[in-house]
Amino acid sequence: MTDTLTITRPDDWHLHLRDGVALASVLPHSARQFARAIVMPNLKPPVTTTAQAVAYRERILAVLPPEMRFEPLMTLYLTNNTPPDEIRRAKESGFVHAVKLYPAGATTNSDAGVTDLSKCYKTLEVMQELGMPFLVHGEVTDPAIDIFDREAVFIDRVMLPLRRDMPELKVVFEHITTKDAAQYVESAEGPVAATVTAHHLLYNRNEIFKGGIRPHYYCLPVLKREEHRQALVRAVTSGSTRFFLGTDSAPHPKGLKEHACGCAGCYTALHAMELYAQAFDQAGALDQLEAFASFNGPAFYNLPRNQGSVTLKRQPWTLPAELPLGDATVVPLNGGETIEWQMA
């Protein structure tokens, strides 16, 4: 049994840092765990221009504790009206590393998102030309489609036509949750990859309803059946370089999670690597964690691997029940419970 694991310092390829006082609360958690993160642009208002992304990056760095090192990799929020020139400005800035698709209405702060991807083709063509990755929240929003099928239907209705029309566009299928998405990403031709969260590797949808409704396990895309969880574990431990770490850590104030209409998102920035270690350990595949957490992402984004390392130890850690989130609090996933691993 492996009790200590030292790996190259990892990155988080899908992270919500929020803004203002909440940002200052959550940033040190991610910076303890990760050297860099792809920072999601779904603020209010969304980060739709390079100028906004550069300003947001400065706000992040301004609240980074001076003893910590962390590089925010910025993204733009695609709208129906994002001009092709904005992509050129983004690339030239050197700070913007991807553009994000939120289908309008699919998730938190997606109202300004895209209603019809065909409106964006001129812009997507420039992304294809410049090698700017396109990150997709891969769920259809058609209310007639069952919530548990929205990711699988997205493959047929959006992903396949997009990749037929734009075969060289680099696409990351974000936070995949189904065996359909895992199989698609494994076998598709061209530059396609996927991020996978720790919670989708550890839990199936029963977790949301165990002994009552448990809002801290509610995120989008929602947890799926056990067979899907197993397919995700197989994919990330398979040795395929197309899968990499993206926590989708998404803090919401406790009062908005424990609510009649609770927000979607799991807060895992505090203990992400510990949760991933647990998932890989349960699969007998701790030897695959380093590639998933530290190598496959930089290779896809054409960035160097990090210097330095982190060490994970099999050592029980009782998590705090809640943490400050600006002037509110946030309940981490597994808050108050004891987990099996701890980062040294």
Ligand SMILES: NC(=O)N[C@@H](CC(=O)O)C(=O)O
């Ligand atoms: N994952 C979530 O459930 N929520 C994210 C949005 C997202 O990544 O879809 C959030 O910003 O809260």
Ligand SMILES: [Zn+2]
């Ligand atoms: Zn999303």
Ligand SMILES: [Zn+2]
């Ligand atoms: Zn997200």
